[in-house]
Amino acid sequence: RLIREAISRGAHAHPIVSPTSWKSGPSRHYDAMVVGAGFAGAVMAERLAADGGRKVLLVDRRPHVGGNAYDELDDAGVLIHRYGPHIFHTNSQEIFDYLSRFTRWRPYEHRVLAAVDDLLVPMPINRTTLNLLYGLDLATEEDAAAFLAAQAEPVSVVRTSEDVVISAVGRELYEKFFQGYTRKQWGLDPSELDKAVTSRVPTRTSKDDRYFTDRFQAMPLEGYTRMFERMLDHPNIDILLGVDYCEARDAYPHDHLVFTGPIDEYFGYRYGKLPYRSLRFRHVSLDVDRYQPVAVVNYPSPDVPHTRITEYKHLTGQQVPGTSITYEFPAAEGDPYYPIPRPENQQLFKRYEALAMAQTDVTFVGRLATYRYYNMDQVVGQALATYRRMTKTPAIRTVP
Ligand code: FAD
Ligand code: UDP
Numbered sequence: 001r002l003i004r005e006a007i008s009r010g011a012h013a014h015p016i017v018s019p020t021s022w023k024s025g026p027s028r029h030y031d032a033m034v035v036g037a038g039f040a041g042a043v044m045a046e047r048l049a050a051d052g053g054r055k056v057l058l059v060d061r062r063p064h065v066g067g068n069a070y071d072e073l074d075d076a077g078v079l080i081h082r083y084g085p086h087i088f089h090t091n092s093q094e095i096f097d098y099l100s101r102f103t104r105w106r107p108y109e110h111r112v113l114a115a116v117d118d119l120l121v122p123m124p125i126n127r128t129t130l131n132l133l134y135g136l137d138l139a140t141e142e143d144a145a146a147f148l149a150a151q152a153e154p155v156s157v158v159r160t161s162e163d164v165v166i167s168a169v170g171r172e173l174y175e176k177f178f179q180g181y182t183r184k185q186w187g188l189d190p191s192e193l194d195k196a197v198t199s200r201v202p203t204r205t206s207k208d209d210r211y212f213t214d215r216f217q218a219m220p221l222e223g224y225t226r227m228f229e230r231m232l233d234h235p236n237i238d239i240l241l242g243v244d245y246c247e248a249r250d251a252y253p254h255d256h257l258v259f260t261g262p263i264d265e266y267f268g269y270r271y272g273k274l275p276y277r278s279l280r281f282r283h284v285s286l287d288v289d290r291y292q293p294v295a296v297v298n299y300p301s302p303d304v305p306h307t308r309i310t311e312y313k314h315l316t317g318q319q320v321p322g323t324s325i326t327y328e329f330p331a332a333e334g335d336p337y338y339p340i341p342r343p344e345n346q347q348l349f350k351r352y353e354a355l356a357m358a359q360t361d362v363t364f365v366g367r368l369a370t371y372r373y374y375n376m377d378q379v380v381g382q383a384l385a386t387y388r389r390m391t392k393t394p395a396i397r398t399v400p
Pocket of ligand 2: 123178197298
């Protein structure tokens with residue numbers, strides 16, 4: 001209900017400078033232009049405006065704030081995530097407190113099932129997964145640990161995303177749960193990806209079936225978009241939506257630039273394109289109350305093209321007739337969603353980073369600009385730390 005009320009208050013459409021008229025208005029001077037209204041850009045804009053007292057113009061080429069965390073009510077009245085499911089979790093009291101200034105929370109612990117061997121079993125792999133999959137009765141953590149130890153293959157140096165999993169659970173479970181999913185998600189075999197990618201998903205000997213174990217796990221009570229709107233509702237912040245940086249750059253003079261888009265794009269692809277993985281989403285409304293038992297079901301099988309299906313009512317707790325789900329189809333082309341963690345990409349990023357460091361009047365923040373596979377909380381933490389550093393750098397003349 002809270003979500004519906006927020007939307008009916010007109011919460012989801014407020015280009016402060018409208019995309020159609022922006023060029024005809026008076027050209028103001030800003031202390032800072034912030035490019036990108038996702039977590040990185042919104043936190044930077046909020047801090048610069050509210051803490052630094054600076055006049056900020058926030059620009060995004062999309063027609064809304066929130067970046068990839070943007071959510072909206074669909075025709076069925078379900079709050080869906082246009083760019084795939086976003087579940088908030090963090091261990092940081094500071095980050096949770098900071099965001100809590102702009103939202104109340106709905107407690108939510110994320111649970112994921114994987115469709116494997118015609119079963120739906122807990123993912124991350126835990127003792128229940130093993131018992132269901134193999135018809136076992138592993139009663140204790142020691143039993144599960146012994147079972148996994150017997151499956152695991154020794155790997156002398158754990159370097160890749162294949163090594164991580166093989167050394168923990170062996171080849172059979174690797175192939176069932178990780179290999180197909182990863183090949184679809186990244187267009188690469190796990191052996192070609194940094195160990196950091198599959199290390200995000202642990203293996204458990206307990207029956208804990210939560211996807212995350214962080215101290216704080218919750219969803220913004222009225223959605224992410226509403227939280228962003230509160231964050232950006234400040235007299236020092238103007239927002240320009242539906243406009244690319246390259247168009248806004250000269251129209252609005254500014255002393256400092258904060259850039260949160262893809263770093264290779266900023267430098268005109270001077271050293272070639274940095275690979276980012278994209279996704280295509282299929283949003284579907286169904287005439288049933290519930291589609292699946294948990295918010296996300298993963299599909300590691302190579303026989304279907306999607307990686308996962310999300311059902312939003314689990315995330316929001318909404319009581320509405322019908323339900324809405326999203327299929328995710330990984331793609332090589334399209335909006336950049338994921339930096340691809342592998343050594344050659346990191347090397348190319350380092351060349352762009354060297355260019356970035358030479359620019360004293362531009363600050364690069366966020367998942368695309370610093371080419372890091374960061375969660376939302378990590379981006380918030382990075383932006384807060386970046387702002388703190390800016391305030392201590394005399395070279396940046398726009399910030400006290
Ligand atoms: P973005 O949100 O990508 O924002 C960048 C913005 O910059 C975009 O709005 C873009 O339009 C704009 N922009 C770029 N270039 C230009 C330009 N030239 N001119 C104007 N505007 C420009 N994290 C979690 O913690 N939990 C999750 O469950 C989770 N799930 C995810 C699921 C998916 C499918 C994806 C893709 C990511 C997920 N994440 C999750 C990660 C999360 O989305 C990011 O950590 C976070 O949104 C990054 O914020 P950002 O501001 O760095 O980038
Ligand atoms: N992964 C997998 N099978 C799964 C879940 C994850 O192989 O069922 C691998 C895959 O490579 C994925 C990575 O682990 O990209 C990280 O998973 P996570 O759920 O953290 O991905 P995200 O939510 O960031 O897309």
